Amino acid sequence: MAYEIEMLNITKEFPGIKANDNVTLKVKKGSIHALLGENGAGKSTLMSILFGLYKQDEGIIKIKGEEVSIEDPNDATKLGIGMVHQHFKLVETFTVAQNIILGSEPTTKANTIDYATVNKKIKEISEQYKLEVDPTAKIEDISVGAQQRVEILKMLYRNSDILIFDEPTAVLTPQEITELMQIMRNLISEGKTIILITHKLKEIMEVADEVTVLRRGRYIDTVSIEGASERSLAELMVGREVDFQVEKPEQEAGDVVLEIKGLSVNDFRDLPAVRDLTIEVHAGEILGIAGIDGNGQDELIYALSGLSKFESGQIILNGEDISKTSIKNRTNKGLGHIPADRHKYGLILDFSLEENLIVHDYNTKRFSNAGVLANKRIRSHAEGLISEFDIRSGQGARSETRSMSGGNQQKAIIAREIDKSPSCLLVVQPTRGLDVGAIEYIHSRIVEERNNGKAILLISYELDEILALSDRIAVLSDGKITGIVKPEETNENDLGLMMAGISQEELVHA
Ligand SMILES: Nc1ncnc2c1ncn2[C@@H]1O[C@H](COP(=O)(O)OP(=O)(O)OP(=O)(O)O)[C@@H](O)[C@H]1O
Ligand SMILES: [Mg+2]
Incomplete structure (x- = not known):
């Protein structure tokens, strides 16, 4: 069997830890090979070695049967290896196009960057793979989902034939994930080879051919997807059985803790993003906000947490108007925030x-x-x-x-x-990038906070998560609430329609 990639007996040590301890990974040409393991198991490290960001302490790498030495990402690029990183490596103040061409800028005869050619090529690739971006927008102004698309385009722009995706779907909407899966299938049918890191077992089952499992830096096994199940993969990875169901006792909601009254927030372009939104979150309740990325969630959270000003309306926490107070003041008054972008706002x-x-x-x-x-x-x-x-x-x-x-x-x-x-916790995409074992734990902790009488506002793009945790679900579409439902009285289909802008009343009468 021809292997496109062979990483043999790789060891990489960091202070205090062997991130990779004698790991072997063999990937067949034209296949999608998933890399699975708990948080910290060593997946990103292994792929960073393949992409030339780290040098292994021991072990060898073969590409297309030939031993190679990958000293830096330029070597990797020459070998046709491209990588979409778990945390994007984009220049925030550059435009989309500038980021895509960074390091391989085509020039005109006058020695300026040939933007005509660049924009044409970007347009072609983004249409071919349905990766919608605005080449002239600045990275700092676009959503996390759009930034991800830029990373993917960057790799395709360089014609790489070994494509490493480090958790590419963590920030995509369900529709975008389906599209990405299709893109991946197209890519391998054109002879490309893909290594996919994801914690979502459903995705592995759907798209991968084989999966290699790591645990605490060590190689556990490589198995074919045929004959595997989500459960068997979870067990292989964690080393114990995983409980996919969240325990949530019935509970009466208490007093209103967070009151959002007629809130309107503009986005960075000064266009309306949240429109006259009114909602209450009670003590002992998880209010889930369902919606497609980009429908006002970011702006809502910026306004609530104090990261940005807003046009009109009021934010009331425990009876006190906090609309105009500082972030620090809100934190002290009992507002907690688990942000979507952990690097920008979390750490x-x-x-x-x-x-x-x-x-x-x-x-x-x-x-x-x-x-x-x-x-x-x-x-x-x-x-x-x-x-x-x-x-x-x-x-x-x-x-x-x-x-x-x-x-x-x-x-x-x-x-x-x-x-x-905090008496009120804003939780945005809390389990993004967490392994199934960690998700199980974090979900139980969020529910525990709710059981202890805390008010929780949960924003997640994963319907499974919204349905599993919420006591009530508010659906957000184009900055407005299209319906408020109980999880046991709705289904993914109805939620999907409301997310697309159809109101609850229209649904009932349909
Ligand atoms: N540059 C570094 N310096 C020190 N320690 C590091 C470095 N990079 C990784 N590590 C450590 O190596 C271990 C493996 O990290 P790695 O990022 O490869 O995990 P992972 O499997 O990708 O996890 P996750 O699913 O959370 O992304 C971790 O314990 C991490 O703290
Ligand atoms: Mg990682």
């Missing part, structure tokens, strides 16, 4: 894990004495959360946050926000 990547865990209250008596940080208390606080939330990294509390795996960064934010026990 300070150059800080250690323990420092990130106290960013809200480093200046309180809990963690400082007369203006001097109380290092012992900070350390033991971190160690408590690390064990409670199973945050895995090389050097524990002292780990640099940037070096931690994506899923473990996410667990750190959740640990910090839940630990503060």
